[in-house]
Amino acid sequence: MPQSLSKIYAHIIFSTKHRIPLIDDEIGESLFRYLGSVCQAFECYPIQVGGYMDHVHILCRLSPKVSQSKLLAEIKRQSSKWAKTQGEKYSSFYWQDGYSAFSVNPERKEFVANYIKNQKQHHQENSYRSEVLTFLNKNKVAYDLKYLWD
Secondary structure, X not given: OOOOOOOEEXXXXXXXXXXXXXXXXXXXXXXXXXXXXXXXXXXXXXXXXXXXXXXXXXXXXXXXXOOHHHHHHHHHHHHHHHHOOOOHHHOOOOEOOOOEEEEEOHHHHHHHHHHHHOHHHHOOOOOHHHHHHHHHHHOOOOOOXXXXXX
């Protein structure tokens, strides 16, 4: 085939370093827009970006031109650099090293987008840890709790 054709949707989740709750009302929406703009720059078209206090969710269509690891490295690098310019209280803004990424059936992308939109309500009852464990178990991802959080 003389061209590369793909349509792969990914739900990406990662947290602030040590899950420090730096994603507040003051920075949240701007940060989510910035994360989307980084995805867009890598032709990984964002569908929904959101999160809550100490973590973010990105639903995007992956580009065949960039690896998942390269995309995540750039999203984190560029957005933490940007966050540090948003005021003194964000001067120590860093992301954790790892991330979770799950494929999304195109027929379920609206469901996932709505899930991301409702993070604030979701986390009134569920912790970040329980959320990640639910996704890992649902997607049958092998993990070792000893290395999962730090």
